[in-house]
Structures are given as C-alpha cells and as structure tokens.
Amino acid sequence: MLLLYLLRPAPDLVTVGPPQTVESSLPILAVHTRLADEVEEWKIKRSLEMVREMGATSIVEFFPWAYYHDNSGGIAWEHPDLVVNHAHAQGLKVIARLGFSPDWVRPEDAPLNYLDESGYDDFAVFAAAFAERYKGKVTAIIVWNEPNLSFEWGYRETTAADYVGLLRQTHAAVKEVNPSIQILGGALAPTLEPPGSPWGLNDLIYLDEMYQAGAADYMDGLAVHTYGFKFPPEFEPSPDVLNFRRVELLREVMVAHGDAEKKIFITEMGWNDHPRWTRAVKPGQRIAYTLEALEYTAAELPYVEVAAIWMFRTPAPIKSYMDYFTLVTPEFIPKPIYLALQERATAGQE
Amino acid sequence: MSKISQWVSLLILGMLFAVGLSGCQPQDDAWQTIQRRGVLRVGLDPTYPPFENADTGELEGIDVDLARALGETLEVEVTFVYFGFDGLYDALATDQVDVLISALVEDISKTRDFAFSDPYFNAGQFLFIHQDAPEKSLTMADMENHLLAVELGSEGHVQSIEWSRKINGLEIKALPTADDALWLVTQGEAHAAMVDQISGRLYRQNFPELAMVAEPVTVEPFAIVTRIDDQSLLEAVNDGLAQLTEDGTIETILHRWLD
Numbered sequence: 001m002l003l004l005y006l007l008r009p010a011p012d013l014v015t016v017g018p019p020q021t022v023e024s025s026l027p028i029l030a031v032h033t034r035l036a037d038e039v040e041e042w043k044i045k046r047s048l049e050m051v052r053e054m055g056a057t058s059i060v061e062f063f064p065w066a067y068y069h070d071n072s073g074g075i076a077w078e079h080p081d082l083v084v085n086h087a088h089a090q091g092l093k094v095i096a097r098l099g100f101s102p103d104w105v106r107p108e109d110a111p112l113n114y115l116d117e118s119g120y121d122d123f124a125v126f127a128a129a130f131a132e133r134y135k136g137k138v139t140a141i142i143v144w145n146e147p148n149l150s151f152e153w154g155y156r157e158t159t160a161a162d163y164v165g166l167l168r169q170t171h172a173a174v175k176e177v178n179p180s181i182q183i184l185g186g187a188l189a190p191t192l193e194p195p196g197s198p199w200g201l202n203d204l205i206y207l208d209e210m211y212q213a214g215a216a217d218y219m220d221g222l223a224v225h226t227y228g229f230k231f232p233p234e235f236e237p238s239p240d241v242l243n244f245r246r247v248e249l250l251r252e253v254m255v256a257h258g259d260a261e262k263k264i265f266i267t268e269m270g271w272n273d274h275p276r277w278t279r280a281v282k283p284g285q286r287i288a289y290t291l292e293a294l295e296y297t298a299a300e301l302p303y304v305e306v307a308a309i310w311m312f313r314t315p316a317p318i319k320s321y322m323d324y325f326t327l328v329t330p331e332f333i334p335k336p337i338y339l340a341l342q343e344r345a346t347a348g349q350e
Numbered sequence: 351m352s353k354i355s356q357w358v359s360l361l362i363l364g365m366l367f368a369v370g371l372s373g374c375q376p377q378d379d380a381w382q383t384i385q386r387r388g389v390l391r392v393g394l395d396p397t398y399p400p401f402e403n404a405d406t407g408e409l410e411g412i413d414v415d416l417a418r419a420l421g422e423t424l425e426v427e428v429t430f431v432y433f434g435f436d437g438l439y440d441a442l443a444t445d446q447v448d449v450l451i452s453a454l455v456e457d458i459s460k461t462r463d464f465a466f467s468d469p470y471f472n473a474g475q476f477l478f479i480h481q482d483a484p485e486k487s488l489t490m491a492d493m494e495n496h497l498l499a500v501e502l503g504s505e506g507h508v509q510s511i512e513w514s515r516k517i518n519g520l521e522i523k524a525l526p527t528a529d530d531a532l533w534l535v536t537q538g539e540a541h542a543a544m545v546d547q548i549s550g551r552l553y554r555q556n557f558p559e560l561a562m563v564a565e566p567v568t569v570e571p572f573a574i575v576t577r578i579d580d581q582s583l584l585e586a587v588n589d590g591l592a593q594l595t596e597d598g599t600i601e602t603i604l605h606r607w608l609d
Contacts, residue, residue, distance in 0.1 A: 276453075283507070320435075334511070337503055
C-alpha cells in the first residue's frame, strides 16, 4: 500500500481555479495576448490573471491552425484548451484569431501564411470544430490576419474577392455549429500600398472591394488594426495618413455600403516606445497617448466594441522594437503603462 | 602479433580516425575571403546617434570609429552599407555584408543563424549620482529610504518598480524624460537617477557634477554580429576587439562620443 501511495501520480500544480469576474470602468479595454508560444501553464494562467487585474474585459489571441491539425483530421486541443479555459475562468471574453496553414494544405516550401482556394474548405472545417468546442467561451473568430498584406497572404496577390471566398466558406461552416459566435472580417492592416503594389493594398480600398465582393453577408463585424505611430491620438484622420483615427475612415466605408449596424473590433492598437525605432514615441508619450485614445474611443466611437492593445507580454524577449509594444515583461514585471491602464480601468471599482 | 590481431588493431585505428574526423568542424574560409578581398563590409542602420548617424551628410559615430579601428587592427579596408533597422539581419544572412556593427544587443533567439562577438558596450541601466554625494559607491541595494528619479515608462522605471518590492522605503519619482530625472540629481532633489548609460553620459557632458556608478543595474550588451558559419571571422573579430580593449582604443572612442 505504501508503495502504491508513493507511486501515485503527482497532483496538478496549476489548476484553472474558481470563476472570476472582471471589474472594469473601461469596458472597451482589451489586450492582444501572445500565448500561442507560451508552453508553461502557470505562465498562461498568470498572464490572464494580470489581464483581468488590469481591468481588460477581453483578450484577442492567435490560435495557429498549423500547430494543432494533422492531415488525418486529428486536432491537438491541449494547448488551446489551456488558453481558453483559463481565460474563461478569469471572466475574460476570448476573440480568437485563426490562421497559419498546416503543411498538408499548402505547396512544399510555401510559407505558413499561404492558403489558396483549394484549402479554404479545410480551414472552414477547423474553424467550425474550434467554434463548436469553445461554444460560450470564445465570443468571436477573426478569419485570418491582415489579408491585405502580401506577407500575411502567403505572398499571393492580395485580392479582396479571394479573401471573401475564405470568409464565406468559414462563415457557413461555423454558423452551422455555433450560430451565436461572431465572425469578424479582416483584421485589416493599416497600409497605404496602392493597387498593384507587390506588398499589399490600402486598407480603405481593400475594405471597399470586400463589400463589392459580398463580404457583408459573411461577417458580423470588422476587425481592424489601428496604430498611432508618431501621431497623437487626436490627430485628424486622412486617407493618406496612418494614425489611430484611421478607424473612422474604415467606418465610413462600412456606412457607405449600408453596414452601419455592425461593430468594429480594434484587435490591435497602440504606440511603441523603442529608443531607436523611427515610428516610436517617448515612453511617457506612449502612456498618455494610449490612455487618451481609449478615452476618445469610449466617448466618441460608439460603434467600436473593443480596443485591444498590442501586446500584453511575450514568452521571451524578442530583442527588437517589438519588445517595446508590451505591457508586462517576460518575467511578469508590470511596465508603468500597465499600471496606468490598471489605475484608469479599475477606478471606482471595489 | 598474429594476422588477426593486426587486422583488429588496424580496424580500431581506422574507427578512431573516423571518429576523430567526424568531431572536426570543416574550416570555413570567411576570414580568408575577406583578407583576399582586402575589404570588410560592415552593415549598419545610420539613424542612432551617437553610435551611427548619417544625418549630417557624413557617416559618424561610435560604431563607425570602432569599425575603422577594427579594420586597421585586422589590416583590411572597411566599407559601410546602410540598411533599415529591420533589414539588418536579412542583409547579413543574404551575404550583402560580412558583419553588422550597429548597436545590436546580443540575442539568444538568433544564435541558430548568427554569432555575436564579445560585447564592446553595455547599454543597460546605471545609477547617476551627484559627485558630491556622501555615498560614492551607491548601488540599488543601498537605496533604502532614498529617492530615485527615473524616466516615466522607461526600462529604468520598470526596474525601479521591481526594486521597490525588494527594498524598504524606495521612493520613485517618474519624470517625462531621462534628462528631467538627471536634472533632479544635479539639484540635490533625488539621491540618484536610473537611466541607460548612453542617456546618462550624454547628459553629463553639460553637467559634470554627475557621476556614473560603475556597477550596472542591468546589462544590455552591444556586440558585433557575424553569420554562424563564419567562425573564422568571428575569431578574428574577437581577437581584434580584445586588442582594441587592451590598448585602450575602445575606451577612447567611447570617451570621445559620450563624455
């Protein structure tokens, strides 16, 4: 008996824990987490605890299809289960970004972002399985990422009609198993690339072309990325400028196509405070601009459902300007911008 | 020795020789190629004064001087090729340059493809104190019940928050810029400022009453980068750096630009 006792399996060191509730006086506040490459469960849990403690109500998280789905149809759910279940326990809504093609749906040597029409069905099958498994826990799915950039579209020609084909097939498959989950088009990258550019296509033109290709029937909302770069948040929007308020121009395209009822989900936003990146601002400006942008969005842009700051934390330092987008260090030390957001979002809460 | 024993001995010797060969790395010819060419191609992003800057129309800075000194030591000419910050590693990977000397921090995630030389500068956080301060060798561990000035939102601010959990009574004052934090020390209104070495030393040019505490709070080592396969070049670069450190050249270059 003693031997059996000693040989018993070790108890789980990390548990999901009791359900929590987010207390926030800034409900549009969300954050894009980077948990797809985080392998340790306690770090996943700690990240999501800190997101809740900051007062964010939602997370945007990337779920790489290629990591989970093998060519026999099997799906390894262990890691996405950890992320979704911990987020749910923390009271956080999950907006899931799906992308990255497994090698069995793309030509040899094609990049992970490559998916042509022959693979749309396979993607839709995975998206539907995902939506069914996480019913009630994942509130929205973003179909792919920044399809108006050549790099994100596997270096294929970036045509909106092509992307709407993926959106259509995914929408049909997902809604069949989970009608309440929201399908988000995009997320569109802010870019000024003109038609014919090998690098991508201007997001305003691309969105217009999405509507012409019938996107309105296949999306419940639009996901957009809107960065401030060097501009303060109040800087006027203009078609030839990339700044935070570009989201208002995208909204105008939606309204022009009779889609005013739908919400915009800002799934990436923010400023960077790297000391040498040419598009960065000072750390103090980053804090002030981020807070001002959130206040402005909450007060002036009622069609914005959430505004997710890129990005919460990375598992290890990237050693480039990307490290200066984070709110928390890899060691979970909160940066001053985290504390400022927390102070604002939890003001007046118990 | 019987015939069989001789054959067995030969077989064992052959196996040992094969094992020995398999342990040897093939000698790369990167350094030989550069020596034959007589030119070391250096990649940099000239937008980061005082390390590399071309805004005045002339390329200048710490890394530029370092590259030229290294070229002299290694007896090769140096040419500079400009890239954007994001394109530096791609340029090296695609053989557009031989090395990168561009205020690059050692990055373990890149060591599958690239190698980093011995560091030549620590861009990490340091304490700056008033030179008349009674505590000449102040460290963070001594900052109990002291006032520390930092730049709001900076790495120094992050570190100070972490230290405030370890020591009692550390009061943090966050100001809009690193210069503001340092100014507070010159006025005797803060015991120390924690800023990166570059900002601190540049500010000190106009405020010599500031002293930098030699012991760093954090380490951000700048290094020269080569391709991982170019081990012979890496060795030459490290030998050159060692020589430049020993003869005081690197210290002279840093002093020229930072002090």
